Amino acid sequence: MTSAGRWAGGLAMVAALVWSSWSTDVSLRRLIEGAPFMLDFIRRMLPPDPSVLGQALHGALQTVQIALVGTSAAAVLAVPLALAAARNTAPRWLYYWTRSALNAFRAIDTLVYALFFVAAVGLGPFPGVLAIIVYTATVLAKLFSEAIEAMDPGPVEAVQSVGATRIQVLRWGVLPQLGPEFVSFTLYRFETNIRAAAVLGFVGGGESASTFRHTCGY
Amino acid sequence: MIRLRGLSKRYEGGAVALDGVDLDVGAGEFITLIGPSGAGKSTLLRCINGLVLPTAGEITVDGQSVTGASPAVLRLVRAKVGFIFQHFNLLKRLSVLDNVRVGTLSRIGGWSTMIARFPEAETERARRALRRVGLSGLEDRRADTLSGGQQQRVGIARALVQEPRVLLADEPMSSLDPALSRSLMDLLRHINLEDRLTVITSLHVLDLAVGYGGRIIGLRAGRIVHDGPPAAMTSSVARMIFGEISDA
Numbered sequence: 001m002t003s004a005g006r007w008a009g010g011l012a013m014v015a016a017l018v019w020s021s022w023s024t025d026v027s028l029r030r031l032i033e034g035a036p037f038m039l040d041f042i043r044r045m046l047p048p049d050p051s052v053l054g055q056a057l058h059g060a061l062q063t064v065q066i067a068l069v070g071t072s073a074a075a076v077l078a079v080p081l082a083l084a085a086a087r088n089t090a091p092r093w094l095y096y097w098t099r100s101a102l103n104a105f106r107a108i109d110t111l112v113y114a115l116f117f118v119a120a121v122g123l124g125p126f127p128g129v130l131a132i133i134v135y136t137a138t139v140l141a142k143l144f145s146e147a148i149e150a151m152d153p154g155p156v157e158a159v160q161s162v163g164a165t166r167i168q169v170l171r172w173g174v175l176p177q178l179g180p181e182f183v184s185f186t187l188y189r190f191e192t193n194i195r196a197a198a199v200l201g202f203v204g205g206g207e208s209a210s211t212f213r214h215t216c217g218y
Numbered sequence: 219m220i221r222l223r224g225l226s227k228r229y230e231g232g233a234v235a236l237d238g239v240d241l242d243v244g245a246g247e248f249i250t251l252i253g254p255s256g257a258g259k260s261t262l263l264r265c266i267n268g269l270v271l272p273t274a275g276e277i278t279v280d281g282q283s284v285t286g287a288s289p290a291v292l293r294l295v296r297a298k299v300g301f302i303f304q305h306f307n308l309l310k311r312l313s314v315l316d317n318v319r320v321g322t323l324s325r326i327g328g329w330s331t332m333i334a335r336f337p338e339a340e341t342e343r344a345r346r347a348l349r350r351v352g353l354s355g356l357e358d359r360r361a362d363t364l365s366g367g368q369q370q371r372v373g374i375a376r377a378l379v380q381e382p383r384v385l386l387a388d389e390p391m392s393s394l395d396p397a398l399s400r401s402l403m404d405l406l407r408h409i410n411l412e413d414r415l416t417v418i419t420s421l422h423v424l425d426l427a428v429g430y431g432g433r434i435i436g437l438r439a440g441r442i443v444h445d446g447p448p449a450a451m452t453s454s455v456a457r458m459i460f461g462e463i464s465d466a
Contacts, residue, residue, distance in 0.1 A: 154303065154305055154306075154307035155307050155308065155309045155310075157269060157303075157307060158301070158303060158307035158308070158320070158373075158376070159320055159323070160269065160296070161267055161269060161296055161299075161301040162296060162297065162300075162301075162320060162321050162322075162323055162324055162376070162377075162380055163293040163294065163295075163296035163297030163298075163323070163324035163380070164293070164320075164323040164324060165293065165323075165328075167328070167332070168323045168331055171331065171332055172309070172320050172323065172331070173309070176309045176311050176312050177309065177310075177311070180311070
């Protein structure tokens with residue numbers, strides 16, 4: 001790149017930053033003025049009130065349960081989706097459509113899915129579970145499909161060459177290579193989903209959120 | 219045992235790998251296929267077991283046509299043809315025994331292989347094959363903890379356990395040092411003589427080919443340019459196959 005091009009690029013970056021800061025009301029003064037309120041917020045948390053502990057633990061347990069059921073179901077759904085979204089396992093048209101659909105659905109946040117499912121199945125933890133299933137399935141399908149594309153084709157070819165059926169090739173050529181990777185992606189999503197499930201309670205009426213709302217005086 | 223007629227392969231993008239190959243291989247022959255890299259040796263071997271589809275020509279293995287075969291027939295042909303790969307192509311995370319048992323899949327129906335339940339007889343066959351290639355005692359090791367030479371022996375055991383009629387080896391020694399190459403070549407020759415198996419091994423160096431008898435086929439730019447016993451392998455023939463610097 002020429003030095004003039006670099007300058008133009010740099011200026012455009014700075015301009016975008018200034019414009020975005022202005023649009024989002026970024027103000028150092030307001031942050032400093034707000035400091036006492038933040039301190040007050042923290043001061044009122046201390047010492048913790050043990051009377052809400054039981055309820056909080058119960059809510060926390062439910063949060064983990066929502067994440068557990070949601071992530072597990074999503075991981076199962078993600079496997080066929082990933083096979084349909086990987087260049088080396090799906091025909092070109094299927095690969096193209098699945099990948100585009102996954103990209104579109106992944107743009108929708110779990111929270112939006114939760115609102116959608118509240119309308120369908122009512123309040124409670126269940127719409128949260130459904131929201132996590134849908135969102136996590138699209139994310140895991142994307143991660144799995146990339147792992148499938150990066151897989152070593154050699155062992156797959158070897159299993160084909162002994163005269164194995166398609167399903168045997170998947171079981172003995174693909175699964176041993178990808179199984180451990182799938183498990184690690186799924187565990188990582190489980191962790192993020194625990195956090196997501198706590199927030200989802202605000203729309204769905206999960207217990208952690210309602211405890212939080214009452215004790216923090218919303 | 220193997221019959222090729224007018225076999226041609228042109229890859230997408232226009233590269234010609236095979237250009238009208240005719241070849242007849244009898245049962246029990248030991249063939250070394252030599253030629254510079256890019257001559258089409260890999261493509262030729264891969265066409266025989268249907269890993270590569272030819273653009274034109276006919277392939278018959280043990281009386282069964284490979285070209286235009288249904289997936290089920292193709293699986294039957296593949297079961298009869300053991301294939302040994304240049305880079306071993308083992309499942310690195312699986313045990314040595316499991317890698318060899320993969321060779322038995324064509325004989326075992328659906329669900330028991332899904333949950334890794336192999337019949338006792340097949341497991342016993344896999345152990346015998348490992349003994350034969352000199353790897354007894356390593357059954358439970360993870361495949362990627364073995365040395366290169368040992369991994370290729372696992373590859374050979376996986377092919378043997380198929381109880382094939384034909385053994386195809388695609389530059390099986392090129393990732394190994396010369397001493398190991400000789401001992402693996404000895405093993406292949408031994409299998410050929412003892413089991414009356416038809417063996418075709420491709421090599422990109424000449425010296426390994428001459429010492430083992432059988433028949434040497436020279437491939438150059440997708441055509442067979444030489445076919446004869448080791449005695450016929452003179453230096454002028456070798457130059458013709460491998461080419462001189464001037465015609466590069």
